[in-house]
Amino acid sequence: MITISTPGKLMLLGEHAVVYGYPCIVTTVDKYLTVKVRKISEEQDVILTPGVSDDKFVREAVVVFRNKFSIKQPIHLETKSELGNYGLGSSAAVTVAILKTLAKLFNVSLDKRELFNLSYEVVKKVQRLGSGFDLAVCIWGGTIYFDGKSKKVEKLTDEKLPIVVSFSGSKANTVEMVNKVKRLKDKNSKLVEDIFKSIASLVEKGKKAIFDKDWVTLGKLMTKNHLLLKKLRVSTDKLDRLVSAVCKAGAFGAKLSGAGGGDCIIALVSSEKKKQVELTIEKAGGEII
Numbered sequence: 001m002i003t004i005s006t007p008g009k010l011m012l013l014g015e016h017a018v019v020y021g022y023p024c025i026v027t028t029v030d031k032y033l034t035v036k037v038r039k040i041s042e043e044q045d046v047i048l049t050p051g052v053s054d055d056k057f058v059r060e061a062v063v064v065f066r067n068k069f070s071i072k073q074p075i076h077l078e079t080k081s082e083l084g085n086y087g088l089g090s091s092a093a094v095t096v097a098i099l100k101t102l103a104k105l106f107n108v109s110l111d112k113r114e115l116f117n118l119s120y121e122v123v124k125k126v127q128r129l130g131s132g133f134d135l136a137v138c139i140w141g142g143t144i145y146f147d148g149k150s151k152k153v154e155k156l157t158d159e160k161l162p163i164v165v166s167f168s169g170s171k172a173n174t175v176e177m178v179n180k181v182k183r184l185k186d187k188n189s190k191l192v193e194d195i196f197k198s199i200a201s202l203v204e205k206g207k208k209a210i211f212d213k214d215w216v217t218l219g220k221l222m223t224k225n226h227l228l229l230k231k232l233r234v235s236t237d238k239l240d241r242l243v244s245a246v247c248k249a250g251a252f253g254a255k256l257s258g259a260g261g262g263d264c265i266i267a268l269v270s271s272e273k274k275k276q277v278e279l280t281i282e283k284a285g286g287e288i289i
């Protein structure tokens with residue numbers, strides 16, 4: 001039996017722009033998705049996916065692996081998730097975890113880049129769109145700078161960042177939100193390109209702030225990124241309310257994280273202000289996760 005866990009993710013800076021080839025900064029969370037796989041003597045695979053909302057990624061990952069390495073041996077595969085349904089990247093985490101466990105079970109050696117390429121093939125088959133940033137952070141871990149065009153990864157840090165995460169209460173649909181931005185870009189390409197360029201400049205500054213552990217600057221960049229995402233029309237009233245409430249309560253900064261239209265906000269907070277920020281989130285109707 002092979003068991004492997006991969007972490008969930010949170011986007012620190014750069015969502016949406018990354019889909020169009022700009023860079024982003026993304027970090028892992030200390031909540032995991034676990035996959036257990038073993039060989040079985042039955043004729044058909046047994047695949048159990050509790051905690052995974054969309055099992056298309058699971059099934060496609062198995063198919064892609066089998067085709068790539070010409071493996072027919074039936075397997076028993078089971079998932080377990082701590083990621084919930086909050087937009088912490090469970091589809092990416094399960095895709096990477098399955099390919100990793102299968103590689104180990106069948107003694108196939110895959111380096112990080114090969115694992116990324118194979119995982120990205122799965123995501124493109126299932127979803128057709130997506131930058132792959134979420135797969136990259138599952139594979140490289142810690143906090144990374146990811147280039148949306150070349151798909152290159154630069155590790156920024158493995159240290160914990162002082163983040164508080166709150167679920168807004170409603171689920172986001174990534175494909176819908178990415179298509180919404182595409183429609184806006186088709187209508188007003190200059191406006192959207194300018195927003196993407198401004199986001200990319202925040203990402204470059206954010207990289208330096210993370211190297212310098214300058215949370216005051218990183219927080220400001222996050223709040224600016226939120227305002228740009230608002231201009232892209234992917235925020236919601238609830239996300240805006242949570243962001244402004246935590247900033248008033250003393251966070252260094254905050255933003256929605258991910259596709260928008262729901263899911264989570266992340267706030268960068270000093271240990272002295274953490275309690276106050278958490279109380280504020282609860283009062284504003286957010287759920288701390």
Ligand code: MEV
Nearest residue numbers: 015016130131132258259
């Ligand atoms: C979704 O979490 C982030 C997006 O940038 C999509 C992607 O990069 O695949 C909106």
